[in-house]
Amino acid sequence: MNEVLARVQELGESLDDPLHVWPRLREAWERAENEQDPRMAEIVRQAQDIMPRLKDLEPRIRRVLRRSRELTPLDRVQEMDRASMRWLVRQPGRTIAERAGAGQRILATVRREDFDTPENRVLHAYTRLAFEVSREWMREHPRAGASRRYARVESFSKFCKAFAGELDALGVGVADSGITPNYVLMQDLNYRTVYAAWRRLLEEERVLDDLWSWQAETWTDFSVLAIVLALDELDEAELVAQSPIVWRGEATLGRWFDQDRPIAVFWLRHTGRIVEVQARPETPSVLLALSRAHVALRITDVSRRDMPRRVAVWTPHAMERIDLSDAVTRANERLAEIQRVSQPEVLRNGLILTPSHGTYETRFAEGARTRVDGVALEASGEGLRFGLDAIRTFAHSEIYR
Structure with missing residues (x-):
């Protein structure tokens, strides 16, 4: 199905030059006859264009500090809110040390790094989808292992698989396809590029779903x-x-x-x-x-x-x-x-x-x-x-x- 779709879509590219539609289409189909020269596809373009963005994002994945209440040692308490103060006054004892008990811990506000943000969920969803699509593309072109395109897609596939594993280990969820982009996804260049690439892959998946019918x-x-x-x-x-x-x-x-x-x-x-x-x-x-x-x-x-x-x-x-x-x-x-x-x-x-x-x-x-x-x-x-x-x-x- 992918190959049939690719041959038909090459007509759309050939129509850019109306005077030479059929010669241009013939050239594209002649390239398709050579299995060692695999077809250009969206995942091939992304393997070239998106890889630098992902490598730039990996060491500086965006994180936020979220407040939560935890039992904290007295010498590490930095902030208390109204709820933690109410908790403290309800504890038995006359001094803070007595109220802290044998463990010398009280309920206090702490800030923890959290990577589970909307933009990182989109990043996680993209790396997983890109890995699946690139793996499928390589399965379709087993005889193109020596080509430059195959090597580029293979490297991209391995990187996306590893990156998705890192995001999963950090507790980042996977975004739904209908997510509304936030400020970071619209303004940060790397995240915006990844979001646009994710939408293009999702659109291709939808096209293939329609093609089944x-x-x-x-x-x-x-x-x-x-x-x-x-x-x-x-x-x-x-x-x-x-x-x-x-x-x-x-x-x-x-x-x-x-x-x-x-x-x-x-x-x-x-x-x-x-x-x-x-x-x-x-x-x-x-x-x-x-x-x-x-x-x-x-x-x-x-x-x-x-x-x-x-x-x-x-x-x-x-x-x-x-x-x-x-x-x-x-x-x-x-x-x-x-x-x-x-x-x-x-x-x-x-x-x-x-x-x-x-x-x-x-x-x-x-x-x-x-x-x-x-x-x-x-x-x-x-x-x-x-x-x-x-x-x-x-x-x-x-x-x-």
């Missing part, structure tokens, strides 16, 4: 981007139209961006064909609606008067690996059934893109007039490279059919 939508967005990149790499392909893409600050129902339809239109100069990538069309054609596919390719040969061809693209997402052979067979049977419907379009071929869960492969099934290809891919490393190659091969064979 809407991960199928995010996978569909990832599949659409993969298809566009595959078409963009065809030698004769020229991007002639691209719908406006509106990037959202946060996902809504699993969707990170909105776009008009189609999202991209390619012109094949030598072949004389137009290929449109249609993602979640508002008014799908009859055959596409019957196929139950949310994505489609529309291929038009401008040199002939043939009806445009559509290719249905299914993006099934499941928590467990699906049987790809069975999936392409059933999808092909579905296409064969809808051939009986008379419509002014052709839809005889399809593509299935699904998570591989570690075992990436390709499968196909074909009938007398239909064919469905399936690709099980990943969102990073060798699985991503394999999947993009398979999508390119399919696009090439389908467009030049």
Whole structure:
């Protein structure tokens, strides 16, 4: 899920340069194919930026002096309040020494250092969360142990774990996510920086929680981007139209961006064909609606008067690996059934893109007039490279059919 989310969010970074969206996105995805060069993430940035702040805070953790009443030896009494005076006069004896009893102690006001302040509770909550997030990031990139980013995150993880242990030993509690920042959290530079970093990590955790509910939508967005990149790499392909893409600050129902339809239109100069990538069309054609596919390719040969061809693209997402052979067979049977419907379009071929869960492969099934290809891919490393190659091969064979 983290990798799928990272691939989709890289579109948001690529949109900073609207004229080169797809080349920039391709470069980001090519970096993701190299598992020894781990992806940039919020925890990587914080390992670089927040570590100096934490090291500056460690030797001078803010503390307060709190008053409390304790039985104190007479020679150490420095302050008494009204309650301790009332306690003293109720003790038997005529002098203070007699009232102090055999232990020569009286109830007095003492001041103790207390580290359990709101800002330190936020510091404790941050170090614990940063340790968990950095450990998860390292688990996701086991082959990047020799990279600089991995070493930086590993060092940051160890420091946060040790720092959290120190704060726990000092009796500092853990702040709730809804805490209201006090003066120190808003004005002290180190504490303010830590508070802002904590909020960013909490926001990422919330995003991942939402992704659990809407991960199928995010996978569909990832599949659409993969298809566009595959078409963009065809030698004769020229991007002639691209719908406006509106990037959202946060996902809504699993969707990170909105776009008009189609999202991209390619012109094949030598072949004389137009290929449109249609993602979640508002008014799908009859055959596409019957196929139950949310994505489609529309291929038009401008040199002939043939009806445009559509290719249905299914993006099934499941928590467990699906049987790809069975999936392409059933999808092909579905296409064969809808051939009986008379419509002014052709839809005889399809593509299935699904998570591989570690075992990436390709499968196909074909009938007398239909064919469905399936690709099980990943969102990073060798699985991503394999999947993009398979999508390119399919696009090439389908467009030049």
